[in-house]
Amino acid sequence: EKIEITKEQQALMKIILDAYNRHQIPQDVAKKLLQDQYSAEENFLLLTEMATSQVQVLVEFTKNIPGFLSLDHEDQIALLKGSAVEAMFLRSAQVFSRKMPKGHTEVLEARIRKSGISEEFMTPMFNFYKSIGELHMVQEEQALLTAITILTPDRPHVKDQHAVERLQESMLDVLRKLCALQHPQEPQYFARLLGRLTELRTLNHYHTEMLTSWRMNDHKFTPLLCEIWDVQ
Numbered sequence: 001e002k003i004e005i006t007k008e009q010q011a012l013m014k015i016i017l018d019a020y021n022r023h024q025i026p027q028d029v030a031k032k033l034l035q036d037q038y039s040a041e042e043n044f045l046l047l048t049e050m051a052t053s054q055v056q057v058l059v060e061f062t063k064n065i066p067g068f069l070s071l072d073h074e075d076q077i078a079l080l081k082g083s084a085v086e087a088m089f090l091r092s093a094q095v096f097s098r099k100m101p102k103g104h105t106e107v108l109e110a111r112i113r114k115s116g117i118s119e120e121f122m123t124p125m126f127n128f129y130k131s132i133g134e135l136h137m138v139q140e141e142q143a144l145l146t147a148i149t150i151l152t153p154d155r156p157h158v159k160d161q162h163a164v165e166r167l168q169e170s171m172l173d174v175l176r177k178l179c180a181l182q183h184p185q186e187p188q189y190f191a192r193l194l195g196r197l198t199e200l201r202t203l204n205h206y207h208t209e210m211l212t213s214w215r216m217n218d219h220k221f222t223p224l225l226c227e228i229w230d231v232q
């Protein structure tokens with residue numbers, strides 16, 4: 001059937017895309033990836049700085065999602081805490097799939113591989129990065145998928161799940177139409193994108209273990225990361 005994106009869906013798309021493009025890690029922070037210290041300690045500190053900067057970027061992006069600020073305030077916090085790791089996997093995955101300037105991709109991978117993360121988490125992590133790269137998502141799809149991840153109703157401690165569901169459904173509807181228009185010869189493309197969200201949720205579990213093993217080796221996080229990840 002003829003698929004058309006309505007005027008208000010176009011407006012929603014534009015708001016999400018502008019927010020997504022506006023809120024990027026500051027280039028002076030991203031450039032630190034290129035500095036030449038490569039010890040596990042140095043890498044951990046740098047990744048901690050990037051994650052902290054990325055959480056700040058994520059909060060700003062989330063505030064621009066139409067309807068988010070009208071949600072119950074405690075639910076807003078519960079959604080941010082529940083989705084932060086997944087949103088950061090999505091964002092860091094885009095660094096790997098997009099050919100970054102001056103080889104950021106290679107150095108980010110090298111630093112992640114040598115930052116005290118155990119081998120058993122490396123495989124699922126880099127499999128995810130590869131599976132995102134293979135999708136060749138356009139910016140609009142990346143922005144919508146991030147908003148959809150944040151608006152997941154069944155995060156821990158969310159009280160009014162229906163209010164979150166309504167916001168997520170309107171994003172899913174726009175993404176579904178966009179996928180059909182962008183990939184007419186791949187009717188299952190939308191389903192493949194949603195399959196990545198399922199894969200993301202399994203990474204949460206690995207990430208919790210990563211945090212525990214870092215803490216066992218007395219690694220310190222920033223106050224913002226401690227707050228969002230309920231550590232220390």
Ligand SMILES: CC(C)c1onc(-c2c(Cl)cccc2Cl)c1COc1ccc(-c2ccc3[nH]c(C(=O)O)cc3c2)cc1
Nearest residue numbers: 025030044047048050051054085088089091092095104112
């Ligand atoms: C606290 C640190 C050690 C940490 O714990 N878990 C993770 C962790 C890990 Cl490894 C993997 C996945 C998720 C998390 Cl959340 C991390 C490091 O997290 C990030 C690392 C890099 C980036 C990131 C995001 C956007 C970027 N753009 C550019 C650019 O060059 O433009 C570089 C860049 C880096 C984001 C989070």
